[in-house]
Amino acid sequence: MPKITINGKEIEFEKGMTVLQACELADVEIPRFCYHEKLSIAGNCRMCLVELEKSPKPIASCAMPAAEGMNIKTNTTFVEKARKGVMEFLLANHPLDCPVCDQGGECDLQDQSLYYGVDKSRFVENKRDVKEKYMGPLIKTQMTRCIHCTRCVRFATEVAGVPEIGAIGRGENMEITTYLEKSMESELSANVIDLCPVGALTSKPYAFEARPWELKKTESVDVMDAVGSNIRVDTYNWEVKRILPRLNNEINEEWISDKTRYSCDGLLKQRLDVPYIKKNNKLQKSTWDEAINLLVDKIQSVQPNEIAGHIGDMINMENALSFKKFFKTLKSENLEFREKNFYINPDEKMNYIFNSSIAGIEDTDLILLVGTNPRHEASILNARIRKTFVQKKIPIFSIGNPGDLTYEYEIIGDSTEDIKKIVNKEHDFSQKLLSAKKPIIIIGESALELKSGGYIFEEFKRFLIKNNLINENWNGLNTLVQNASTVGLLDLKILQDKKEKSSSFFDDLKNRKFKLLYLLGSDNLEFQKNDEFIVYQGSHGDRGAEIADLILPSATYTEQNGLYENLEGRIQECKKASYPIGEALEDWKIFNQIIKKLGSKDYKVNFDELRKEVLETAPNFSSINELPKKSVIKTNNIETSFFSEKIFVRELDYYYTNSISRSSKTMSECRQIRQKIKKDGTNN
Amino acid sequence: MSVKKVYDKQPKEFKFSDENLKKVEEILKRYPKKNKKSAVMPLLYLAQRQNDNWIPLAAMKYIANYLAMPYISVYEVATFYTMYNLAPVGKHFIQVCTTTPCLLRGADKIVKLCKENISPNENEISKKGNCSWMEVECLGACVSAPMVQINDDYYEDLDEKSTKEILISLIKDKPLKPGSYRGRKNTSPEKISIINGEKHA
Numbered sequence: 001m002p003k004i005t006i007n008g009k010e011i012e013f014e015k016g017m018t019v020l021q022a023c024e025l026a027d028v029e030i031p032r033f034c035y036h037e038k039l040s041i042a043g044n045c046r047m048c049l050v051e052l053e054k055s056p057k058p059i060a061s062c063a064m065p066a067a068e069g070m071n072i073k074t075n076t077t078f079v080e081k082a083r084k085g086v087m088e089f090l091l092a093n094h095p096l097d098c099p100v101c102d103q104g105g106e107c108d109l110q111d112q113s114l115y116y117g118v119d120k121s122r123f124v125e126n127k128r129d130v131k132e133k134y135m136g137p138l139i140k141t142q143m144t145r146c147i148h149c150t151r152c153v154r155f156a157t158e159v160a161g162v163p164e165i166g167a168i169g170r171g172e173n174m175e176i177t178t179y180l181e182k183s184m185e186s187e188l189s190a191n192v193i194d195l196c197p198v199g200a201l202t203s204k205p206y207a208f209e210a211r212p213w214e215l216k217k218t219e220s221v222d223v224m225d226a227v228g229s230n231i232r233v234d235t236y237n238w239e240v241k242r243i244l245p246r247l248n249n250e251i252n253e254e255w256i257s258d259k260t261r262y263s264c265d266g267l268l269k270q271r272l273d274v275p276y277i278k279k280n281n282k283l284q285k286s287t288w289d290e291a292i293n294l295l296v297d298k299i300q301s302v303q304p305n306e307i308a309g310h311i312g313d314m315i316n317m318e319n320a321l322s323f324k325k326f327f328k329t330l331k332s333e334n335l336e337f338r339e340k341n342f343y344i345n346p347d348e349k350m351n352y353i354f355n356s357s358i359a360g361i362e363d364t365d366l367i368l369l370v371g372t373n374p375r376h377e378a379s380i381l382n383a384r385i386r387k388t389f390v391q392k393k394i395p396i397f398s399i400g401n402p403g404d405l406t407y408e409y410e411i412i413g414d415s416t417e418d419i420k421k422i423v424n425k426e427h428d429f430s431q432k433l434l435s436a437k438k439p440i441i442i443i444g445e446s447a448l449e450l451k452s453g454g455y456i457f458e459e460f461k462r463f464l465i466k467n468n469l470i471n472e473n474w475n476g477l478n479t480l481v482q483n484a485s486t487v488g489l490l491d492l493k494i495l496q497d498k499k500e501k502s503s504s505f506f507d508d509l510k511n512r513k514f515k516l517l518y519l520l521g522s523d524n525l526e527f528q529k530n531d532e533f534i535v536y537q538g539s540h541g542d543r544g545a546e547i548a549d550l551i552l553p554s555a556t557y558t559e560q561n562g563l564y565e566n567l568e569g570r571i572q573e574c575k576k577a578s579y580p581i582g583e584a585l586e587d588w589k590i591f592n593q594i595i596k597k598l599g600s601k602d603y604k605v606n607f608d609e610l611r612k613e614v615l616e617t618a619p620n621f622s623s624i625n626e627l628p629k630k631s632v633i634k635t636n637n638i639e640t641s642f643f644s645e646k647i648f649v650r651e652l653d654y655y656y657t658n659s660i661s662r663s664s665k666t667m668s669e670c671r672q673i674r675q676k677i678k679k680d681g682t683n684n
Numbered sequence: 685m686s687v688k689k690v691y692d693k694q695p696k697e698f699k700f701s702d703e704n705l706k707k708v709e710e711i712l713k714r715y716p717k718k719n720k721k722s723a724v725m726p727l728l729y730l731a732q733r734q735n736d737n738w739i740p741l742a743a744m745k746y747i748a749n750y751l752a753m754p755y756i757s758v759y760e761v762a763t764f765y766t767m768y769n770l771a772p773v774g775k776h777f778i779q780v781c782t783t784t785p786c787l788l789r790g791a792d793k794i795v796k797l798c799k800e801n802i803s804p805n806e807n808e809i810s811k812k813g814n815c816s817w818m819e820v821e822c823l824g825a826c827v828s829a830p831m832v833q834i835n836d837d838y839y840e841d842l843d844e845k846s847t848k849e850i851l852i853s854l855i856k857d858k859p860l861k862p863g864s865y866r867g868r869k870n871t872s873p874e875k876i877s878i879i880n881g882e883k884h885a
Contacts, residue, residue, distance in 0.1 A: 166756035167760060168760055168763040169688070169763050170764045178756070179754075179759055180690075180759075
């Protein structure tokens, strides 16, 4: 490996690194504004100047490729003077409004001017004035603070794939703006706030809410979709003030979606704080004792097989396990967690997870989307597909039309007939799929919901196995589930333990076989309410609570510890950042109370036992935060029936998918703007 | 120079004329097919020519769609270069060079005359509606400073008297001839002195 000398220390570096990266290897800190690991190199802030021996001028280390034998110095007076000069220019037009700036306390410019800047300004002229720009309901702008690093421009163009931000004018008059000041149409738009090294782009909902040093920071996991993005929850007293991404190159890199980031104001609204009982067709406040007594009476008045439970989209594994145990004591088997009756084969873990892994998308050479819109169903995963597309120009195909995905793809069919042709090698596409070394097939819930959902999944699986595309090194069969709880619940064998029965939960529900329906945080189940007694246990007064006869308040994902399994089958820990509101309790505690009232002696769990059991139950579990162990199946004997159907990609109301986002003011503003754009057609 | 403002009364539609479409094809041939967005500058210029010397937003959108570029990229280019006008200009568009050599030779007087005779502010159409003026950076004719560019022509070696004559002729819609107003041919030397027997300009 080539060698480079940095401050007299010789280190080895990899070919293709820049001087700045080599300096980082040598543990030498280089100040920078425009350089960012995940974006292209711009080299326009000049903050990273270093001295190169035999070069008369300082060099911009972020843009200079490191070469054998370079002698770099970063601690000389020459470098110090260069940095001071650059800093003085950057601050020439930067307002001194740190006391009223939301970035204060976590501002790169503030920190770096302290370490590398001059203590006073020689600039006596008027500072330039730039009008504020409108960038949508999420991004607050104060463009006088902008230092033109263009990180936001590069993010929008490269990562988000919506080239809508740009720099207009030139020289002193350069301004960063969106085209004609429209809001940015991306699910990842708010990441520019984190990228902005100064306070030019700050968070609109969080404006003037708190200072970073006042906040308690809890490292947690997101539950808005099944990706399981790593987040940091910042709380001030009880309130969740904001949610920020945490670096995890395996999953979300440095980005999170807007829904993950801004649903948090929904945690403060529409909350259920005390139990409610429906009396005279009106929900009235009640007490835990009264509520549980009523529930126990109801349970005892119906047959066990007339009790059914539905588990919602954001329930953690411990709570789900205790729910399952609770149903066991009730002797009922009618448990379900799917919102629509999509095909899933829970026998093997491989059948319901994203086997290629999110980071593995970067190794692929062909992607086939089957009835899925990853942009809305898993925005972060879509960003990874786009990254691979931009870097390697891989071909992407789709069956069904998902709309704009921020990258180019080819629609090769829209019906199950096309899939039949592909797996029978009668389609032009079959050859392409077979010639690919590491193809990825992503099957979405829209396809699995069809009558031939089973056919689609099992035949693709058979096809991949037959052609040795599922082996020890590569597994191209992927299911893209939409809810954070789905994979975890499948692991807990919520579906498997049911005895063979002729009718499914959905049929029974439709045929009004249930007398008591227990909704555990479940708001998206579509059915016609009849004379069932509905218990809703959850955190928000949303769709589930609307139809409930009895409401038991419980905690949200930021208010309790819990494990979630993301779509890759990676078990991650969501940590308690705040406390349940009012009299709300964690779900498992509520079940304990009910069971106690029911008079069952043998059953009382605590949380640690639940967690232990969850980890023991989960198949192929390796360790927390890691991918599950690989299992390779060599045969597929499952026979399914084929129906000729059209494959539609179900449109997801992106900003309104769960009870938290539906309660969030920010999300409904985003939704309104998105709908307006759709209606007016003023789309790029 | 300040950041250029987009005109508030924008036409709804823009399309290249048939004649210009032929030119566009000619222009596109100059660039590799995969890099056809390189043609954005000549196309913007063509649009400006077609649309009375200014570029409406509709034209930017049209060109962006034509070259499969994001709107913002075309917008960036159009706002970056000073020679693209984003608002209507007069039929006689006077660009006064005020960079150092011209300014030393009295460009400020020309600016003053423009303010008096055409409009008090830059980029404002005169009362009669046929002229507008603006200050620009070096037009590369320092040798015959001070000078102005009126539409496509250079008027050089100006002084207050000749400038006023030119401006009045423009207002009357009968423009005078371009070129030197001190009788120079091209940029030929005026006085020839003999130093040590050699001719010097």
